[in-house]
Amino acid sequence: MKLTLRVWRQKNARADGAMATYEVDGVSPDMSFLEMLDVLNERLALDGEDPVAFDHDCREGICGACSLVINGDAHGPERTTTCQLHMRSFRDGDTIDVEPWRAAAFPVVKDLVVDRSALDRIIQAGGYVTAPTGSAPEAHATPVPKPVADQAFEHAECIGCGACVAACPNGAAMLFTSAKVNHLNVLPQGAPERETRVLDMVAQMDGEGFGGCTLTGECATACPKGIPLTSITRMNREWLRATRKASDR
Amino acid sequence: MTSYADYTTGEPVTDTKAPDGPIAECWDRRRFEAKLVNPANRRKHTVIVVGTGLAGGSAGATLAEQGYHVVQFCYQDSPRRAHSIAAQGGINAAKNYRNDGDSVHRLFHDTVKGGDFRARESNVHRLAQVSVEIIDQCVAQGVPFAREYGGLLDTRSFGGVQVSRTFYARGQTGQQLLLGAYQALSRQIAAGNVELHPRTEMLDLIVAGGRARGIVARDLVTGAISTHVADAVVLASGGYGNVFRLSTNAMNSNATAIWRAHRRGAHFANPCFTQIHPTCIPRTGDHQSKLTLMSESLRNDGRIWVPRAQGDRRPPNEIPEDERDYYLERIYPAFGNLVPRDIASRAAKNVCDEGRGVGPGGQGVYLDFADAIRRMGRKAVEARYGNLFDMYQRITDEDPYEVPMRIYPAVHYTMGGLWVDYDLQTTIPGLFAIGEANFSDHGANRLGASALMQGLADGYFVLPATVNDYLARNPHQEAVTAEHPAVQEAVAGTEDRLHLLLAVDGDRTPDSFHRELGELMWELCGMARTDAGLRKALERIPQIREEFWRRIKVPGSGEEFNQSLEKANRVVDYLELAELMCLDALHRTESCGGHFREESQTPDGEAARKDDTFSYAAAWEFTATGEAPVLHREDLAFEYVHPTRRSYA
Ligand SMILES: Cc1cc2nc3c(=O)[nH]c(=O)nc-3n(C[C@H](O)[C@H](O)[C@H](O)COP(=O)(O)OP(=O)(O)OC[C@H]3O[C@@H](n4cnc5c(N)ncnc54)[C@H](O)[C@@H]3O)c2cc1C
Ligand code: SF4
Ligand code: FES
Numbered sequence: 064m065k066l067t068l069r070v071w072r073q074k075n076a077r078a079d080g081a082m083a084t085y086e087v088d089g090v091s092p093d094m095s096f097l098e099m100l101d102v103l104n105e106r107l108a109l110d111g112e113d114p115v116a117f118d119h120d121c122r123e124g125i126c127g128a129c130s131l132v133i134n135g136d137a138h139g140p141e142r143t144t145t146c147q148l149h150m151r152s153f154r155d156g157d158t159i160d161v162e163p164w165r166a167a168a169f170p171v172v173k174d175l176v177v178d179r180s181a182l183d184r185i186i187q188a189g190g191y192v193t194a195p196t197g198s199a200p201e202a203h204a205t206p207v208p209k210p211v212a213d214q215a216f217e218h219a220e221c222i223g224c225g226a227c228v229a230a231c232p233n234g235a236a237m238l239f240t241s242a243k244v245n246h247l248n249v250l251p252q253g254a255p256e257r258e259t260r261v262l263d264m265v266a267q268m269d270g271e272g273f274g275g276c277t278l279t280g281e282c283a284t285a286c287p288k289g290i291p292l293t294s295i296t297r298m299n300r301e302w303l304r305a306t307r308k309a310s311d312r
Numbered sequence: 313m314t315s316y317a318d319y320t321t322g323e324p325v326t327d328t329k330a331p332d333g334p335i336a337e338c339w340d341r342r343r344f345e346a347k348l349v350n351p352a353n354r355r356k357h358t359v360i361v362v363g364t365g366l367a368g369g370s371a372g373a374t375l376a377e378q379g380y381h382v383v384q385f386c387y388q389d390s391p392r393r394a395h396s397i398a399a400q401g402g403i404n405a406a407k408n409y410r411n412d413g414d415s416v417h418r419l420f421h422d423t424v425k426g427g428d429f430r431a432r433e434s435n436v437h438r439l440a441q442v443s444v445e446i447i448d449q450c451v452a453q454g455v456p457f458a459r460e461y462g463g464l465l466d467t468r469s470f471g472g473v474q475v476s477r478t479f480y481a482r483g484q485t486g487q488q489l490l491l492g493a494y495q496a497l498s499r500q501i502a503a504g505n506v507e508l509h510p511r512t513e514m515l516d517l518i519v520a521g522g523r524a525r526g527i528v529a530r531d532l533v534t535g536a537i538s539t540h541v542a543d544a545v546v547l548a549s550g551g552y553g554n555v556f557r558l559s560t561n562a563m564n565s566n567a568t569a570i571w572r573a574h575r576r577g578a579h580f581a582n583p584c585f586t587q588i589h590p591t592c593i594p595r596t597g598d599h600q601s602k603l604t605l606m607s608e609s610l611r612n613d614g615r616i617w618v619p620r621a622q623g624d625r626r627p628p629n630e631i632p633e634d635e636r637d638y639y640l641e642r643i644y645p646a647f648g649n650l651v652p653r654d655i656a657s658r659a660a661k662n663v664c665d666e667g668r669g670v671g672p673g674g675q676g677v678y679l680d681f682a683d684a685i686r687r688m689g690r691k692a693v694e695a696r697y698g699n700l701f702d703m704y705q706r707i708t709d710e711d712p713y714e715v716p717m718r719i720y721p722a723v724h725y726t727m728g729g730l731w732v733d734y735d736l737q738t739t740i741p742g743l744f745a746i747g748e749a750n751f752s753d754h755g756a757n758r759l760g761a762s763a764l765m766q767g768l769a770d771g772y773f774v775l776p777a778t779v780n781d782y783l784a785r786n787p788h789q790e791a792v793t794a795e796h797p798a799v800q801e802a803v804a805g806t807e808d809r810l811h812l813l814l815a816v817d818g819d820r821t822p823d824s825f826h827r828e829l830g831e832l833m834w835e836l837c838g839m840a841r842t843d844a845g846l847r848k849a850l851e852r853i854p855q856i857r858e859e860f861w862r863r864i865k866v867p868g869s870g871e872e873f874n875q876s877l878e879k880a881n882r883v884v885d886y887l888e889l890a891e892l893m894c895l896d897a898l899h900r901t902e903s904c905g906g907h908f909r910e911e912s913q914t915p916d917g918e919a920a921r922k923d924d925t926f927s928y929a930a931a932w933e934f935t936a937t938g939e940a941p942v943l944h945r946e947d948l949a950f951e952y953v954h955p956t957r958r959s960y961a
Contacts, residue, residue, distance in 0.1 A: 075872065093596045093709075101601055101823075108821045108876055113868050116875055118389065120562040122602050124703065125487055126393040147706050172533055173873040180510070183390050187502040191495035192454045196374040196772045199445070199452035203409070206463030216456040216481060219488060223392055252454045 064090040064155040071162045092151035116174040122146040127222030132162040137226035137285040144287045166234035168272040179225050181271040188267035189260040190243040218246035220288045227282035233274030238282040240268050241298035242290045258305035318940050325946035330434035330734040339438040347784030354379030358542040362514045364391030367747025368548030369493030370771030376505035387513045392494040395562040399486025400607035402478035403764040405443040414475040416440045422473045427755020428905035429955040435752045442769040453492040470760035471650050478761045483699045514569045515806045517576045520798040524743035528802045535871040541792045544742045551726035551748035555886045557830025559723035560605040571885040578738040579931035581731035581751035584897035587906045589724030590656035594676040603722040608760040611649045613684035622667035628716050647960040654757045654906045657721035671718040680716035727754045731931040735778035746770035756905025810870045813880045818863035822880035842910045846898040857887045902926045
């Protein structure tokens with residue numbers, strides 16, 4: 064296949080960026096999208112040009128590093144991560160736009176690489192169970208009903224990629240935040256910090272410059288791990304409950 | 313200059329610091345004998361941790377909880393993305409929840425045997441002991457392990473064992489365990505006890521006054537070179553499987569941290585012990601950038617076969633039952649599809665070499681779920697392996713519910729690594745290595761689900777205790793500032809190397825060299841190794857290295873985000889480490905575990921160990937680039953698990 068790529072190029076956080084056009088030939092349908100970019104980058108490097116910077120590591124859809132907006136969609140046309148997108152999803156002669164995540168809270172580092180540390184800070188605000196090493200009781204001391212464990216797991220699957228933020232017209236991080244809140248809040252181990260967790264994480268999220276949520280649902284459509292929109296409504300309930308409890312006190 | 317293969321032999325390693333006495337009491341004794349740092353003084357001690365995977369993440373969090381000031385590094389943008397995230401199948405622990413005869417002793421026994429009697433008994437026993445606490449710790453953190461309807465934890469069996477001791481979280485066990493450690497670490501970052509440097513790569517170790525005292529690092533965003541000083545340094549930087557270029561490791565996993573430490577005096581043990589995993593998706597073409605593992609847990613229910621006849625090109629569904637060869641079940645009836653990885657990989661290679669491989673290029677065997685689907689229904693198979701099947705389908709465009717998967721072995725894990733004693737301390741005082749970065753527990757072959765166990769055992773439980781002891785015994789260290797000659801020398805060396813990489817301005821990319829080296833290693837130092845092949849590799853590697861420094865082309869500058877420069881710098885280290893791997897493989901003229909020397913096999917083609925000559929760990933001491941290293945042997949004594957020929961038949 065022969066493709067035309069229009070790629071966002073931006074030297075660093077302070078520089079202005081612009082789209083640049085490249086032709087890529089000899090693309091096989093079995094290539095992943097990132098392997099196709101590898102081919103482009105090898106050529107650019109040999110020509111002494113700056114290769115296109117993009118984040119990636121596992122290339123298995125689990126680390127959450129890869130993060131491209133392809134033809135306007137976070138992670139491209141399929142419901143998967145960028146690294147698991149294959150060129151068989153495109154046709155010979157296609158023109159493909161490749162851009163970074165765009166959100167106020169994710170400044171561009173270079174080209175297609177953005178700074179997602181705001182997501183880490185949301186976790187730092189309360190996305191954990193306080194269980195210092197060595198303090199744990201025997202694992203079977205607290206049975207967890209399978210449906211509860213499964214529910215926790217479904218939320219715990221979030222890979223922290225930030226596609227939900229990139230897809231959201233408001234640049235909100237509700238889906239990401241709710242995934243962690245729900246993972247921990249449904250479990251008995253997470254119960255003691257149930258209220259502070261949701262209050263602190265939401266406060267941090269608001270402070271990071273993410274937009275407000277209007278439940279448009281774009282986030283859940285873009286999420287490669289299928290975190291459902293109901294995750295957000297669930298977190299809202301948790302937040303209301305915690306707020307009420309706090310004001311009762 | 314002598315030839316690289318003419319290594320000399322130095323003093324043997326005689327003291328591993330393992331306490332004497334009954335093995336089951338060693339760890340308790342060591343902990344009791346350890347000196348403690350007064351909690352009020354811990355803040356004054358800085359510990360550097362390089363890596364945020366299972367080993368580094370758990371170590372950083374625990375050291376900070378104990379009160380130490382931790383400075384931690386990872387090359388990713390977030391600690392949550394460390395390569396451990398990709399582990400699929402599970403984590404072992406001797407809980408014996410199934411009442412199927414499991415025990416600490418059995419896990420110890422299985423690990424020593426699975427490692428083909430090339431691991432240190434004292435360390436392995438401790439690993440088995442600590443395994444039990446890991447599960448408790450992770451559950452307390454909210455790790456959503458698979459559970460049964462009664463609410464208790466579910467387990468499954470993994471290759472090389474006959475009990476069900478593997479805890480799992482669907483096919484994402486590594487992810488869930490790592491998020492547990494990451495969350496614990498996040499709590500400590502918020503509390504100000506951990507200073508985290510993401511997107512920062514360690515490029516050298518600072519050794520002052522004979523002790524590890526810090527690192528030189530590069531900020532991958534700005535290119536700034538910085539130095540960080542500490543009272544102890546912990547390397548948790550993962551394995552070096554990417555020497556082969558194509559592996560199941562994350563793209564940016566690399567050997568730089570451990571190789572630079574090796575150059576500074578840390579001995580490197582058993583570098584040739586690499587694990588080739590039997591169940592990976594076969595490669596499809598030259599564009600291939602990495603290989604994808606299909607979890608070994610699939611071998612619980614999938615059956616491996618190839619056609620009986622050579623060159624049988626019929627689609628799998630048209631090959632009748634009696635014309636299929638379920639070769640693992642045939643050759644190893646007791647373990648069948650669950651034989652250890654090294655055995656399963658070699659068997660796959662053998663049938664492909666016989667011309668019975670399937671798929672493009674005949675480089676594949678079938679992993680068939682038809683029987684499992686018939687037996688337990690599609691839904692049950694989906695619940696167990698759904699995400700793996702999806703991943704397979706996405707990559708190959710084939711539906712494994714309908715046609716058997718095609719799999720082929722690929723480089724997966726490195727048992728070798730920095731030599732460490734019982735305290736996980738390297739030969740440089742104050743430098744510790746944990747997780748896949750060290751060589752300690754898996755001998756010549758690692759059992760499935762044991763790397764996660766080891767990473768967390770090291771990080772949560774072992775290292776925090778031994779670092780405590782080290783700091784208590786070495787409380788007042790000389791001040792090391794930016795002006796210290798050791799710091800200046802390390803910084804200058806790093807800057808020179810980067811400048812040179814940028815200055816050559818040749819005509820080959822870092823990846824082209826990586827590819828050339830990787831292909832050479834796969835062919836000559838991969839699943840089967842020979843004297844002639846290894847000598848050929850040892851001749852070629854210095855030539856590639858020489859060409860590298862003549863023809864490398866790295867665009868851009870060092871003062872910016874520059875992924876070509878990162879890669880080139882990693883390839884520099886692969887080009888040296890590969891040579892040591894080949895030498896180690898050449899010198900070990902026996903077959904054991906993942907190291908198969910064609911000259912040393914039984915009449916029926918199984919690995920033939922030579923215990924009289926090779927019952928030791930080979931710890932190599934660096935001399936100079938391309939110069940013969942010095943071999944230090946650590947003799948291995950087996951007091952509890954008597955070496956036998958591994959038999960899985
Ligand atoms: C696909 C796959 C599946 C697996 N499945 C299983 C399984 O089911 N069960 C099992 O037990 N094992 C499994 N393994 C093996 C296991 O995942 C690894 O051995 C283990 O996770 C390694 O953990 P670690 O903490 O030692 O290192 P890693 O997780 O590799 O972490 C390395 C860390 O070091 C950092 N780092 C590296 N170099 C530098 C540097 N120079 N400067 C700064 N930071 C650096 C990285 O940023 C990262 O944070 C699997 C491996 C693979 C590849
Ligand atoms: S919720 Fe989904 S889209 Fe958002 S960070 Fe998590 S995995 Fe990515
Ligand atoms: S590179 Fe890891 S999820 Fe895409």
